[in-house]
Amino acid sequence: MKITIIAGARPNFMKIAPIIRAINAAAKVGKNITYRLIYTGLKNDTDLDPSLFIDLDIAAPDAYLEIQSKNSIELAALILMAFDKELTNNPADVVLVVDDLTPTMSCAIVAKKHGAKVAHLVAGTRSFDMDMPKEVNRMITDGLADYLFTAGMIANRTLSQTGTDNKNIYYVGNILIDSIRYSRSKLIKPVWLSTLLPEKQEYILLTLNRRALLDNKKNLQNLISVICKSNLPxxxxxxxYVQDTLKKLQIDTTNLHILPPQGYLSFGYLLNNAKAIITDSGNVAEEATFLGIPCITLNNYAEHPETYRMGTNELVGEDPEALDRAMQLLLNKQWKTGEMPERWDGRTAERIIQILLDSEK
Structure with missing residues (x-):
């Protein structure tokens, strides 16, 4: 079985790495399985720091499509043409795509045109907001997929209710947890952390990335002010670009420490040792649930509702008052105790590769 794996952005690699390790393990015991890793972006993409592939214990991509555009329609068109050439030159039995990006959708379309089967990793997530470009990508990719690998029963129900054949839906668990469990013993403490917090102080980890949140400057200023009231570092x-946005707000505080992006293992250390996490990232909220760390998400939506229905996550949207209430619960040690969603056990990649191998029999 020849599998072509698609990565469209840096976060995809955290979910792809366990798949690659599982393929290598299967091949080592004599299974007829190989992979080819494709990055749709640029080879010199600054998001792909040299340490990333070392940290994840995988090889760098076999090929780069060298496509970049801020216009999603142009991006899709260019990827369609570039991936068509890639699959023509390197045919695959299965094309595995991840999440809900424009490259995810585009490569799924090309794969079906070439007669390859499409495996969608993290299928069935929905916001039910058709104004979100990612929602369109999800629906098209799920509609084309032959294997829909889901992280939870909520995703399964969503797919079933939209007419997906149940025999194509596979509840395998959360692939992101595979990476955390694999890397947890190898986390690297940033060299600057002991200088910044010399007495091993408790701290809150803050991550921001969502453009819609950053563009509302006045509300963002109110949110940051609420966060900094805690007096914790x-x-x-x-x-x-996020640093520049926050600096322009000119918030007068001494406990906000803005730092450059961290490597995967260094960021994992900060995550693993935080008192709490405030984020607008679904991936970070999932990791927080696995680690049992209180998490406040600045969004009204989560790709995996399990993080707030069962886990340690709470959604406060972009509402400073809701954030303030959540912060009070956190600081008064009244945060809920989460529990681990089923099959978030670090063995998702093994299940996926076994399903693909069994389907060939």
Whole structure:
């Protein structure tokens, strides 16, 4: 079985790495399985720091499509053409795509045109908001997929209710947890952390990335002010454009420490040792649930509702008052105790590869 794996952005690699390790393990015991890893972006993409593939214990991509565009329609069109050439030159039995990006949808379309089967990793997530470009990507990709690998029963129900054949739906668990469990013993303490917090102080980890949140400057200022009222150190490893946005707010505080983005293992250390996490990232909320760390998400929506229905996550939207109430619960040690969703056990990749191998029999 020849599998082509698609990555469209840095976060995809955290979910792809366990799949690659499971393929290598299967091949090592004599299974007829190989993979080819494709990154749809640029080879010199600054998001793909050299340490990423070392940290994840995988090889760098076999090929780069070298496509970049801020216009989603143009991006889709360019990827369609580039991936068509890639699959023509390197045919695959299965094309595995991840999440809900434009490259995810585009490569799924090309795969079906080439007669390859499509495996969608993290299928069945929905916001039910058709104004979200990612929602369109999800629906198209799920509609084309031959294997729909889901992280929870909520996703299964969503797919069933929209007419997906149940025989194509596989509840395998959360692939992100595979990466956390694999890497947890190898986390790297950032060298600057002991200087910044010399007495091993408790801290809150803050991550921000969502453009809609950042564009509302006045509300963002109110949110950051609420966060900084805690008096705990706020460790905020942020991309340059987010740093610039926060600095322009000119918030007068001494406990907000804005830092550059961290490598995967260093960020994992900050995550693993935080008193609490405030984020707008679904992936970070999932990791927090696995680690049992209180998490406040600045969004009204979560890809995996399990994080707030069962786990340690709470959604406060972009509402400073809701954030303030959540912060009070956190600081008064009244945060709920989460529990682990079923099959978030670090063996998702093994299940996926076994299903693919069994389907060939």
């Amino acid at each position: 706020i460790i905020a490893p942020l991309h340059p």
